Amino acid sequence: MTLLILLVSTFLTACLGVVGAQAMRRDVGWIAAGALAVLGVLAATTLSDLGGMREEAIPWIPTLDIALRVRMDGLAMLFVFLVLFIGALVMAYSARYLAKGVTHADYFGWMLLFAFAMVGLVVADDVVLMFVFWELTTLCSFFLLNRSGPKAGPVAVRTLLITASGGLCLLFAVILIITTTGTTELSAALVSDAWADDPTALTASAVLVAVAAMTKSAQFPFHMWLPDAMVAPTPVSAYLHAAAMVKAGIYLLMRFTPLFGDNTVWQVLLVTVGLVTALMGALFALQRHDLKAIMAYSTVSQLGFLVAVIGLGTPDALKAAAVHTLAHALFKSTLFMTVGIIDHQTGTRDLRGLYRLRRVMPVTMIITILAALSMAGVIPLLGFISKETIFAAFIDAPHRGLPAVLATSAAVAVATLTFAYSCRIVLGGFWNYRGVEDPRLRGPAGEHHDPEQKPAEASALFLIPAALPAVAGLVLGLFAGHLDPLIQGATQAATGSYHDPDLTLWHGLTPELGLSVLVLVTGVVLVVFRAPIDQWLNRELLPFTGVGIIESLRRGAISTGTRVGDLTRTDKQYVHLGAPWILLAALGIGAVVSAPVLSAQVEGLDQTSDWVLLAMIALFLLGAVTTHSRLTALLLVGAAGYVVSIWFITLGAVDVGMTQILVEILTAVVLVLALRKLPRNFHKTRRTRAAVSAAAALGTGVLAFGAAFALTGRRDVSALGQYYLENTYQDTGGTNIVAAILVDYRALDTLGELTVVTMAALAIIAVLTSRRSLDEHVNDFRQWNQSALIDHVDNTLPTRTLFRWLAPLIGIFSLYLLVRGHYEPGGGFIAALVAGTALCLAYLGAPTDRESPTRLPYRTIMAAGIAIATLIGATGWVNGSFLRPLYVEVPLPFGMSFDLTSTLIFDIGVYLAVVGLVLVALNYLGQAPRHSAGPQEEDALRPAAEAEKEGSS
Numbered sequence: 001m002t003l004l005i006l007l008v009s010t011f012l013t014a015c016l017g018v019v020g021a022q023a024m025r026r027d028v029g030w031i032a033a034g035a036l037a038v039l040g041v042l043a044a045t046t047l048s049d050l051g052g053m054r055e056e057a058i059p060w061i062p063t064l065d066i067a068l069r070v071r072m073d074g075l076a077m078l079f080v081f082l083v084l085f086i087g088a089l090v091m092a093y094s095a096r097y098l099a100k101g102v103t104h105a106d107y108f109g110w111m112l113l114f115a116f117a118m119v120g121l122v123v124a125d126d127v128v129l130m131f132v133f134w135e136l137t138t139l140c141s142f143f144l145l146n147r148s149g150p151k152a153g154p155v156a157v158r159t160l161l162i163t164a165s166g167g168l169c170l171l172f173a174v175i176l177i178i179t180t181t182g183t184t185e186l187s188a189a190l191v192s193d194a195w196a197d198d199p200t201a202l203t204a205s206a207v208l209v210a211v212a213a214m215t216k217s218a219q220f221p222f223h224m225w226l227p228d229a230m231v232a233p234t235p236v237s238a239y240l241h242a243a244a245m246v247k248a249g250i251y252l253l254m255r256f257t258p259l260f261g262d263n264t265v266w267q268v269l270l271v272t273v274g275l276v277t278a279l280m281g282a283l284f285a286l287q288r289h290d291l292k293a294i295m296a297y298s299t300v301s302q303l304g305f306l307v308a309v310i311g312l313g314t315p316d317a318l319k320a321a322a323v324h325t326l327a328h329a330l331f332k333s334t335l336f337m338t339v340g341i342i343d344h345q346t347g348t349r350d351l352r353g354l355y356r357l358r359r360v361m362p363v364t365m366i367i368t369i370l371a372a373l374s375m376a377g378v379i380p381l382l383g384f385i386s387k388e389t390i391f392a393a394f395i396d397a398p399h400r401g402l403p404a405v406l407a408t409s410a411a412v413a414v415a416t417l418t419f420a421y422s423c424r425i426v427l428g429g430f431w432n433y434r435g436v437e438d439p440r441l442r443g444p445a446g447e448h449h450d451p452e453q454k455p456a457e458a459s460a461l462f463l464i465p466a467a468l469p470a471v472a473g474l475v476l477g478l479f480a481g482h483l484d485p486l487i488q489g490a491t492q493a494a495t496g497s498y499h500d501p502d503l504t505l506w507h508g509l510t511p512e513l514g515l516s517v518l519v520l521v522t523g524v525v526l527v528v529f530r531a532p533i534d535q536w537l538n539r540e541l542l543p544f545t546g547v548g549i550i551e552s553l554r555r556g557a558i559s560t561g562t563r564v565g566d567l568t569r570t571d572k573q574y575v576h577l578g579a580p581w582i583l584l585a586a587l588g589i590g591a592v593v594s595a596p597v598l599s600a601q602v603e604g605l606d607q608t609s610d611w612v613l614l615a616m617i618a619l620f621l622l623g624a625v626t627t628h629s630r631l632t633a634l635l636l637v638g639a640a641g642y643v644v645s646i647w648f649i650t651l652g653a654v655d656v657g658m659t660q661i662l663v664e665i666l667t668a669v670v671l672v673l674a675l676r677k678l679p680r681n682f683h684k685t686r687r688t689r690a691a692v693s694a695a696a697a698l699g700t701g702v703l704a705f706g707a708a709f710a711l712t713g714r715r716d717v718s719a720l721g722q723y724y725l726e727n728t729y730q731d732t733g734g735t736n737i738v739a740a741i742l743v744d745y746r747a748l749d750t751l752g753e754l755t756v757v758t759m760a761a762l763a764i765i766a767v768l769t770s771r772r773s774l775d776e777h778v779n780d781f782r783q784w785n786q787s788a789l790i791d792h793v794d795n796t797l798p799t800r801t802l803f804r805w806l807a808p809l810i811g812i813f814s815l816y817l818l819v820r821g822h823y824e825p826g827g828g829f830i831a832a833l834v835a836g837t838a839l840c841l842a843y844l845g846a847p848t849d850r851e852s853p854t855r856l857p858y859r860t861i862m863a864a865g866i867a868i869a870t871l872i873g874a875t876g877w878v879n880g881s882f883l884r885p886l887y888v889e890v891p892l893p894f895g896m897s898f899d900l901t902s903t904l905i906f907d908i909g910v911y912l913a914v915v916g917l918v919l920v921a922l923n924y925l926g927q928a929p930r931h932s933a934g935p936q937e938e939d940a941l942r943p944a945a946e947a948e949k950e951g952s953s
Contacts, residue, residue, distance in 0.1 A: 003056050003070040003123055009039055010084075010116040017108035026104055029095030032112055033088040033465075040084035043077070055125065065184050071125035074489020078322060079122040079251050081486075082329045086243035086469070087115045093337050093465035094235045096458075097344060106147055111236065114140040114244050122251055125186045127174045134170055134248065137216075138163045141245050144236050145229055152231045158550050159225040163245075166215025166222070170252075173208035176201055190259045191496075206260040209252060210269050217249030217303045220277040224546025227284075227296040234340030237292065241299045242333035250303065250325060253310045254318065258496040261313030270311025275410040277304030282417035287537050291339045291349040291429060295332070298375070298421055302328050305414055308407070309390050312397050315491060315499040320389035322490040323503065326483070327374060327386040330469040330476075334371035335425070337466035338364055342429060344462075346455045351428035358430040360455045363463055365430045370470035374477070376422035377415055377519065380505055382477040384516070387415055389503075391512035412515055419523030424530070480504055609650060616643045625694070628681045631672070638668045654825040655738040662833035666918065669840040673925040733901065734822040743827070743903050743910070747876070747883035750906075751869050754913050758862045761920040768924040802841065810838040821907055828907030832914035839915070843922045855923060862916030869909030872902050 013035045020028035057069040072080075091111070098104050117140055120133035138160065145156035178184055180201045181192040195202045213219075218226035226246065230237060240246060253270065260266040281301030288294045306328070310321045341364050342357065343349040358365045374383030394408040476483060480503035487501040507513070526533060617640050624636035645660035717725065724745075728737050732744040742750050814834040821827030876883040883906055 003054060003072055004058065004068070006039060006043055007070070007116070007120055007123070010036075010119050011113075013039070014109055014112035014116055017112045018105045021103050021105035021108050025101060026095050026098040028104075028108055029091045029093075029098070032108060033092035033095070036084045036088035036091060036112075036115060040081060040088065043072075043080055043084065057125075060126075060129075066128045067126055067184075068129060069126040069185060070123040070129075071187060072123055073493040074486070074491070075251070075254055075322075075493035076122045078326065078486060078490040079247065080119060082243040082247065082326070083115055083118040083122070086329055086333050087111075087239060089333060089465040089468060090235050090239045090242075090337075093238070093340070093462070096462040097233070097235055097340055107144075107233075107236075110140050110144045110147070111239065114144070114239065118244050118248065121248055126184050127177055127186050127189065128184055130186060131167075131170055131174050134212075134252075135164075135167050137245060137248050138167055141229075141240065144240075145232050148232045148236070154551070155228050155231050158547065158554065159229055161550065161554060162215050162222050162225045166212040169208045169215070170212035173205050173212065176205045176208070180205070186255075190256070195259065202260070203263060203265050206256075206263050206266040207269065209256050209260065210266060213249035213252040214273065214307070215249070216252070217246050217307060218277075218300050219249075219273050219304060219307055220280060221546065223277055223281065223300050224550060226300055227293060228547050230290075230292050230296050234292070234336055234343065237295070238333050238336035238340070241295070241336060242329045246299065246303055247325065247329070250306050250310070250321070253307065254321060254490075254494045257310060257313060257318060257494050261495070267311050267313055271308045271407055274304045274306070274308025274311060275407060275414070277301070278308065278414040279304075279410060279417070282414055282421060283537070283541065285421040286417065286424065286533070287541075289351045289428075291342065291351065291425065292336075294421060294425060295336055295339060298335075298418070299332060301414060301418065302332070302375075305390065305411070308411070309393050312393055314393060314396065314398065315495045315497060316389070316396055317393035318494040319487060319491045319499060319501050320386065320393045322487050322494070323382075323389050323483070323501075324386035326476075326487075327382040327473065330473040331371040331374040331381075331383055334367060334466050334470040334473075335375070338368045338371070341458045341462060341466060345458055351424075354429055355455075356431065357455055361430075361457050363457055363467075365426075367463065367467045367470050368429060369426055370474055372422040372426050374470070374473040376419040376523070377516065378419075380474070380477045382473045382480065385477060385480050385503055385505065387519075388507070388512045388516060391415075391515045392510070395511050395515075408515075412519060415515075415519045416522045416526065419519060420526040420530075420533075423523070423527045427527070477505065610647075613643055613647045613650075616640075625697075630675050630678060630680060630682060633682075634668065634671050634675065638664050641667075653738075655736070655827070655830065658825060658830050659833065662830065662837065666833060666836050666840060669844070670921045670925060673922070677925075732822075732903065734903065736821060736823055736825065736827070738825075739821045739827040739903075739907075742829075743906050744883060747873055747906060750910070751873055751882075754866060754869055754910060757913055757917050758866055761858070761862060761917045764920050764924055806841065807838055810834060810841075814838070818907060818911055819904065822901060822903050828910030829914060831907075832911045832918075835911070835915050836918035839918055839922060856919055858916045858919035858923065861912050861919065865909045865912030865914075865916060867909070868912065869906050872905040872909065875902060 013032060016035065017028055017032045020031055024031070054072045055070070057067045060066045060068050091108075094104075094107070094111075098107065114137065117133050117136035121130060121137060124130035124133055141163065142156050142160045145152050145159055148156075177189050180198055181189040181194045183189055183192070215222045218224075226241075229240070232240070278301045281297045281299075281304060285294045285297035285301060288297060302324075306321055306324055309317050309324070311317075339349055342354070342361070345361065345364075346354060346357070348354065370381070374381035377383050377387035390411060391408075394404075394411050397404055397407070483503050484501045487503060488499065491499045491501065620636045620640040620643065624633045624640070627633050627636065641660060641664040645657045645664065648654075648657035648660060724737050724741065728740045729735055732740045734740045734744070814831045817826035817834060818828060818831035819826075821831065873883040883902060
C-alpha cells in the first residue's frame with residue numbers, strides 16, 4: 001500500500017459512509033470503523049518500519065514546484081495511528097450513540113472526511129498541500145458543529161473565525177517559507193541553509209506558525225472556541241479532542257521544531273502561552289459541574305501542557321510530547337465516550353443530577369477510573385510515564401535560573417490541578433459528589449435529557465469502544481518498552497537526531513519521581529478539602545468571558561461593515577465611481593504614465609482601415625448614448641460590436657472575430673427578450689448628470705485605450721506567443737493556436753470557465769423563477785403589444801419557413817466547426833454559438849413560447865457537458881497533466897481515417913454546456929407572463945385588453 005493509496009482509500013471511506021448511511025442508518029458506523037482500522041493496520045505493516053521513511057510525489061503545478069508530495073516518517077506515523085484507530089473507535093461508538101432510525105449521512109460524511117483531512121495533513125510534504133489539508137480540517141469542524149442543532153450556528157461561526165484566522169497566519173508563513181528557501185518541499189525547507197542568512201524571516205515564520213497552531217489547539221487567548229464547541233454531539237467532541245482538530249496544532253508545532261526549536265522567540269512564546277493555558281484550563285475545569293465542560297477545559301489544560309513542553313525544544317522534551325500525545329488521545333477518547341454513555345443512560349451529565357452511579361453502572365465506572373487515573377498521572381498507567389517524561393524535560397531544560405524554576409513549578413501545579421479535576425470526574429459521576437449549588441455554574445441538560453429516565457448499564461457494544469483505549473493505556477503503561485520504536489521515530493523526525501526513548505515505569509529515585517509524589521500528595525489534599533475549594537471557586541474569576549469578547553468583535557465587525565456598506569448601497573453608478581476628483585486624478589495619472597509610450601508608438605497607426613473602423617464605432621456609439629429608445633440603443637451597440645468583429649478578422653484573429661459576431665447575434669436576441677420586461681424608453685436625466693457621465697465615460701475610455709495600446713499595440717510577438725507559434729503542433733497535434741491554448745494549454749482554466757457558465761445559467765433560473773417579472777404589470781406590457789402584427793401565428797410564418805430550410809444547414813455547419821476546431825478556426829465554443837443562432841431562429845419562429853422546439857432538458861445538457869469535459873480532462877493525468885492530448889485513429893470508408901482526440905471530446909463538453917446556457921436564456925427570458933389571478937398557461941402575445949380582462953376575472 002502506498003501513501004497516495006492510503007489517502008485515496010480514506011477519502012473513499014468517507015464516500016462509503018455517506019452512501020452506506022442511506023441504507024444502514026447508524027449501523028454504518030461499524031463498517032466505517034472496520035475500514036479505518038484496516039487502513040491503520042495496513043499503514044503499520046506496509047508503509048514504514050517506524051524508524052524509516054517513505055516518500056511519494058505526483059506533479060500538481062510543476063511551474064511553481066507544487067506537487068502532491070507525501071512523506072511518512074515516525075512523527076507522521078504516530079499521528080496516522082491516532083487518526084485512524086481512534087477514528088475507528090469513535091465510529092463504532094457512534095453506531096450505538098446516535099439516534100436509531102435516522103440517516104446521519106451528513107454526520108458520517110463529515111467525520112470521515114475529517115479523518116481524510118487529518119491523514120493528508122500529517123503526511124503532506126509540500127507546504128501548499130499541507131495548507132490545503134489544514135483548511136479542510138477547519139471546514140470539517142465548522143460543518144460538524146453547524147449541524148449540531150439550532151443553537152450551534154453562532155458557535156460554528158465563532159470557531160470558524162478563530163481557526164480561519166490561524167489559517168491566514170499559516171498561509172503567510174507558507175509564503176515566507178517559499179520565498180526564503182525557494183522550495184515548496186517541506187522536508188527540504190526545514191533544513192535549508194537560507195534561514196541562516198535571514199534570521200528575521202525565520203523569527204517571523206516561527207511566530208506565524210505558532211499562532212496558527214495555537215488557534216487550532218485552543219491556546220490562550222484563542223482557547224474559548226473549544227469549550228464553546230461542546231454543542232457538538234459527544235462522538236464529535238471525542239474525535240476532535242483526542243485525534244483530530246486540536247491535534248493538528250500539536251502536530252504542526254512538532255513538525256516545525258527542527259527549524260524553530262532553537263529560536264528564542266519560539267521557545268518563550270510556546271512555554272509561556274502553554275503554561276498559562278494549562279493553569280487557566282485546569283482552574284476552569286475545577287469550576288464546572290457539567291461533565292462535558294470539565295472535559296473541554298481539561299483538554300485546554302492538557303494541550304497547554306503539550307505546547308509548553310514542545311517549546312523547550314530538546315530531544316527529551318519532544319519525546320515527552322510524543323508520549324503524552326499518545327496517552328492523551330487514549331484517556332481523553334475514553335473519558336468523552338464514557339461521558340456520552342452516562343448522558344445516554346441517565347439523561348444528564350450534570351454532576352449535581354447524578355446519584356451514586358457506581359451501583360448501577362459499575363463497568364462504566366471502572367472504564368472511567370482507568371482513563372481518569374491515566375490523565376491524573378497515576379502509576380501504572382501510560383499517563384504516569386508521560387507525566388514523568390514531561391517533568392524530566394523541564395528539569396533538564398537547557399535554560400537555568402529563575403525562569404526554569406518558575407516553569408517547572410508551573411508544570412507541577414498543572415499536574416496537581418489535573419489530579420484534582422480527574423478525581424472530580426470520578427467522584428462526581430459515581431460517588432454523588434455534591435458541589436456548590438450555583439445556577440451560574442450549572443451545566444446544561446444532557447444531549448439525551450429525560451427527567452424520568454432511570455440509570456442502567458449500557459450494552460456491551462456501547463461500552464467496548466470506550467473501554468479499549470482505557471485498557472490500552474493500562475497495558476502500554478505496564479509494557480511501555482514496546483512503544484520505544486514508535487516514540488523514537490517520532491522524536492527523531494521532530495528533532496532531526498536519534499534519541500533512545502527508554503520508556504519504563506521505573507527509572508529509580510529520580511527528581512521527576514519526587515515531583516510525581518509531590519503532585520499526588522498535594523492532589524489528595526485538594527480532593528479532601530474540595531468543599532472549601534469549591535466554595536472559593538464559586539465566583540467569576542474574570543469580569544469577562546472569551547466567548548463574550550469574540551462575539552463583541554464579531555458584532556462590531558458586522559456593524560462596521562453595515563455602516564460602510566450603507567455609503568454605497570445604491571444602484572446609482574456615480575456613487576460607486578466615487579467623488580469626481582478621485583476619477584479625475586486617476587485619469588490624470590493614467591494620462592501622464594501612458595503618454596510617453598503612446599508618443600513612441602503612435603507612428604505605427606498607419607492603416608487607413610483602422611481609422612475608418614474607429615470612425616464607424618464612434619458614430620454607432622454616439623447614436624447609442626443619445627437615443628431615448630432602448631431598442632434603438634441595442635441595435636446601435638450591436639452594430640458597433642459587428643464593426644469590432646470585422647476589425648478582429650482584418651487583423652488575422654479569425655477565431656476571435658467569428659466569436660464576436662456570433663455573440664452579438666445571440667446577445668441581440670436575448671436582450672430583445674429582456675427588453676420586453678422593461679419600459680420602451682429610457683428615463684429622462686438632467687443635462688448636468690448626462691454631461692458628467694459623458695466626461696467620465698470618455699475619460700475612462702481614452703485611458704483604457706491608451707493603456708491597452710501602450711502595452712500591446714503594434715509590437716512584435718511576445719516570447720510566450722513565439723513559443724505557441726513554434727511548439728503548438730508538437731505539443732498538441734493541432735494547428736489552431738487559439739483553440740490549442742484554450743483546450744490544451746489552459747484546459748483546467750477553461751473547465752473552470754465552463755463551470756462559471758453553468759452557474760450563470762442556474763442563476764438565471766433562480767432569479768427568474770423566484771421574483772415576479774416586470775411584464776406582469778399590464779400597463780408596461782401593453783406598450784409592446786400595440787402593433788399591426790400582433791397575430792403571432794401569421795407574423796412568425798416567414799421565420800418558421802426560413803428555419804425549416806436553414807436549420808439543417810446551420811446544424812451541419814455547427815458540427816463542421818466543432819470537428820475542425822483543433823486545426824482551423826472553429827472549436828466547441830464557436831460551434832455552440834452557431835447552434836445557438838439556430839435555436840434563436842427556432843424560438844423566434846414559434847407562435848408561442850410553449851410551442852417552441854427549444855423546450856429541451858437544458859439542465860441535463862449542461863450537466864452532461866460539464867461531466868464530459870471533466871472526465872476526458874482527467875484522463876490526461878495518465879500522461880502527466882489535465883487534458884494531456886490523447887489520440888485514437890478511427891478508420892473511415894474508402895481507406896480514409898480520422899484522428900479522434902481528447903481535445904475534440906473536451907470541445908463536445910464545451911459545446912453542450914454553452915448550448916444549455918442558450919436554452920436557459922431563451923426559455924426563461926422569453927417565457928410568457930403568468931398572471932397570478934388568471935390561468936397558468938396564458939399566452940404572452942395576446943392582446944393587452946384580453947389579458948387584462950381575463951386577469952380581472
